Amino acid sequence: MLDILLVEDDRDLAATVIEYLELEGFRCDHADNGLTAVKLSQENAYDAMLLDLNLPRLDGLSVCHRLRAEGNDVPILMLTARDQLKDKLEGFQAGTDDFLVKPFELQELVVRLLALTRRRSGQVKVLQCADLRMDLTAHEITRAGATVKVSPIGWKLLETLLRASPSALPRQKLEQAVWGEDVPDSNALKVHMHHLRKALDGGSDQPLLHTVAGYGFVVREPAP
Template identity: 60%
Template structure:
């Protein structure tokens, strides 16, 4: 069941949306202010956040920024009565994935939710696994607080694995991410994975880059 967190201070509207989304087969939790919304995300991350722009305690833009700064790649659909271009641009700059202008049709809301929920957000500014962190805006990677230096290809490889972590990424998907349809040769990915392991695993206590025979590669601590 798809889980949605609605952060909306208009209680009447919130009750209407919750009832409708539950009829559509979604589980919908609710927070009436931005601070409570962030606390709910920490306790039980949803599949998608419906986020009002004007909220007490912490407005929608700040909530979205904090989610992205914390590395949360949960898709965010912002709800607002504002339709000015500058307001939309501010929302996208804060990290929202889509906008819906009030008033809206409930069927359109459900369609947007399903479309966004099929993918993770690409707007997160920090990705991590265990003690490994990638800061996208700063183009910086650290593990256990120590800087790690990667080639441009190594960066793209690590970013793809971090975005999918802890799930497995097929070798074909990694090759497409790195080179598109023009893969240099059959050993190129193997070479780059070797260099990635040398950078992020060898100097540290436990490995993170895991080969899953017959499936691909995952970034996660060994179990």
């Protein structure tokens, strides 16, 4: 089941969309303002976001800007009554992935959502957690300003974990991200995570890579 965050202040429209999406097999959370949308996005890992442009407290463009600045790569489908090229260009510059102009057909909404959920957003160029920084353009990892060297598999694991952070990922999802259906052996992930932890946390008294017993792994800021 795919997890969707719907950000829409029109409660009647939101109720209609949620009811239809749930019948189509999606699970929906709802926010009726931009600040709540940011908070929910920080606390949960969504497969996609439906984001209204005109919102109270924080508009849709500002929500996009903030999420992308934080390294959140959730695919965003912006819902708007504006169909001018200028408005769409502003949306893409802010970090949205696609547009759907109101009023729209619910069937088209589902098709657009399914297309978006097959990939993560390409809008994010830097992933961060505390003093750990992963620059996808420069292909460089640093921690507290010092370069961190990892293997190609370590890179893929870290990118996957940072995209999900602060949520934990199950072992199976990490294995699939690296090897697909052809996992070498049962200890492969354990060995690579050991080397990744050593590279990231070996010289720090504040570890960022944690094991979640019986589940998987997470990259998360140290507790205050």
